[in-house]
Amino acid sequence: MESAPIRAAEFFAGIGLVRTALERVKGAQVQVVWANDIKQAKFDAYAANFPDAEDHFLVRDIRKVQSQDLPAGIELATSSFPCIDLSLAGNRRGLVGNQSGMFWEFAKIVEGMSPRPSVVLLENVHGFATSHKGEDLAAALARLSKLNYSLDVLAIDARHFVPQSRPRMFIVGIQKDKLPSQARHDVPLVTDTRPPWVQAIHEKHRQTLDMHHIELPALPTGPQDLEGFVEADVTANLWWGQDRVDAFVRSLSDIQKARFDALLAADAISYRTAYRRTRQGVSVWELRKDGIAGCLRTTGGGSSKQALVRLGRGSKAIRWMTPREYANLMGAHDYKLLAGTPNQQLFGFGDAVVVDVIEWLGNNYLLPVLRPTSAE
Known part of the structure; x- marks a missing residue:
């Protein structure tokens, strides 16, 4: 018997690379039924690749989004909220910053959803872990914990999938009544997805917050050069x-x-x-x-x-x-470059997530939680 599609909402959707990845997940159909971003140019790029964008993409400041704006029955909510205040190359204002502080708006919307998504997936830079000496991450984890989520923290460098050095951290929140039997609550071993600094986060918070971890396969080695990613025929x-x-x-x-x-x-x-x-x-x-x-x-x-x-x-x-090379390095070889100027296209990809990383998380983490029978 075919399982029901997984209904997903994509916060800070940008040009839609999270959706691109989720639609590649094997074993279950993932349907993005709601998406949001503040920038019209990103919507235009998204719409050029997803003809149904007009039906579900809301171009609006997230501070003006209400929980009731989202459709019912969302099981997965993804959030690649702005990193500028968390990045080591940014101003380091942290979650009080005008950009990275949008995390609180995401949490407020999730709080008002009924029922809340079974799983939330957040992505940001490693600087999130050290912002304000770890206090920003602790506050974010505590906020999600109050929404009944058990939390896991991971780190993945996209170089395991594409020839681009792009280290990112992920938070996976699972509603406590949806936690799979394989979830463990002790301190995880050091692995390629949980290096020592991630292990330390689990150790620090597991006594005060609901933390878990799930065993994951080793990451692939990844390509070592740009062959196949460079645009051969440029003017x-x-x-x-x-x-x-x-x-x-x-x-x-x-x-x-x-x-x-x-x-x-x-x-x-x-x-x-x-x-x-x-x-x-x-x-x-x-x-x-x-x-x-x-x-x-x-x-x-x-x-x-x-x-x-x-x-x-x-x-x-x-x-x-070129924009095509940026697309390739973000794992989006088939992405249509039909909207925006070249600089807008470069901006859209530079602000996005690597498709292969989200696809790997979808196959190895999200799907086994949301559709355990499909993942077997």
């Missing part, structure tokens, strides 16, 4: 001119220049990504030493954009990464 005018390439090379430190020259002289063509940094008041370029991309960011300026460097056989070429 020639996207590649930088000689003067700009020369300026790039001149900005490199001695260590960076040695790395650049070694790749330039190699017999094989290879790709590296580079970020522009400010060092001692001077703008310089830094080349990654490995073959994967740095963490894609929202494009608020030149320093947040990532350049692609092609080197080998005495040949060098440099350009900005």
